[in-house]
Amino acid sequence: MRDSETPPGESNDAIDRILRAAKEPGATMTLFSSGRAQALQDGASTGYDGESDGDQLEREARQSLRRVESLRTELEDVTEVEYRKVRLERVVLVGVYRRNSLEEAENSMQELAALAETAGAVVLDGVLQRRPNPDPATYLGRGKVAELKEIVAALEADTVVADTELAPSQRRALEDEIKVKVIDRTAVILDIFSQHAKSREGKAQVELAQMEYMLPRLRGWGESMSRQAGGQVGGGAGMGSRGPGETKIELDRRRIRTKMAKLRHQIADMKDARDVKRATRERNQVPAVAIVGYTNAGKSSLLNRITHAGVLVENVLFATLDATVRKASTEDGRPYTIADTVGFVRNLPHQLVEAFRSTLEELQAADVIVHAVDASHPDPAAQLATVRDVIGEVEAHDVPEIVVFTKADLVDSDRRLELQGLANDGIFVSAHTGEGIDLLLARIAELLPTPEVTIDVLLPFERGDLVSYLHERGAVLELGHEEGGTRLKARVNPDQLGLFEQFTVAG
Ligand SMILES: Nc1nc2c(ncn2[C@@H]2O[C@H](COP(=O)(O)OP(=O)(O)OP(=O)(O)O)[C@@H](O)[C@H]2O)c(=O)[nH]1
């Protein structure tokens, strides 16, 4: 039995870890966490028969796994990784692509590499197999699984990350063959989110998403954990060196469901509080701008440039998970709010779309969406499409959108022409050089609702409150001090007129 070969380690009960993470402030669930990989076992016993691949693929495509170039993590990254206090797994990435979609698959792998690094892993290599469809049993074809096993052994990798969401059975079958931990894209994204979530609501949402992801995989986790921990699962007497029994799994399931129900309650309460806040904002008629875009597109940098907000900017994915709202105002003095939002990514795990729906619901209430697209990204069209999908999903497609191509300082004029093809009224901006920022602000001002009525009032000095009201919610055009008080010309919404009627200067 494999159990006897595995060195005993700390208890690896994933369920306990997650449930514990909920209580320990700052603690995060680590899907990556369980120590070094077990010893690799003899390669001869995998039963690989070179002809059993079965699919009608072209010969060369069948013969080799494709390497994705330039995926290796440089050693300098180690300090960054240590600083972030995360795991140092050595990972190999794997993906499957169809005919004519190699480029897309490679971009997706590059992104997976960035995700894995953000989560704290060191990427050793990436391999792609061409197949019409992933193998339902093992994701890669059986023959390729054996090759992957050799690559993993040669590189001394301890984790394989698949660029997909693996079915629980696929993950288990792969682990059985390759003998190292196998995780998928969804798990990596969930892990990053759990590391980066700061607010109570954000944390609760991520935790809920993690549990939802775990629930159907419980048996699989239990089994591989029992193997890795040398049968210490559960830590309880009587469980011995066997895997967790049905009872243990049932118990775990129940504990997770209970915890999930509790989290849903908490989240609902927090959402109520947020709705109240938003309703107040709406009542005050302060228009709202939301910056959305792909992760790492430069949203926070843009917000900082516009409002000096001091939001964390980092060259990692999902640096921002909690919306930051700041005040700004148009040239002609109309105030508005501007919010940074969580970034998007292709194949955002559905558990997270659901979890973050409430956060993204803010978009519906926005008056203008500033859609940031990284001009220097290899595939801006896919970014644009992914983000628009999500905008559609939260039913915010009616909100006027301004496309901005960010990081304009990094691109040449050819590239600009290309990008213009994607959105011909897109604005090129650079948070670094300041290019295009004024243009963007002018466009925002154009799209924001303008208070419609101009008033000319003389407000007695004791009505300082009305003066501030106009500054905050109207657009002050002229202001002067006269004997009887403060003379103001301002634009307001028609329904604010009543407040000022008695002070109107006959004209
Ligand atoms: N050259 C250049 N780099 C930029 C510019 N704007 C942002 N960046 C860089 O792009 C990276 C990501 O910037 P952020 O502002 O954190 O991006 P974000 O969209 O908020 O990212 P997440 O919150 O992780 O989704 C950082 O390394 C920035 O320094 C720019 O105008 N020019």
Ligand SMILES: [Mg+2]
């Ligand atoms: Mg950000």
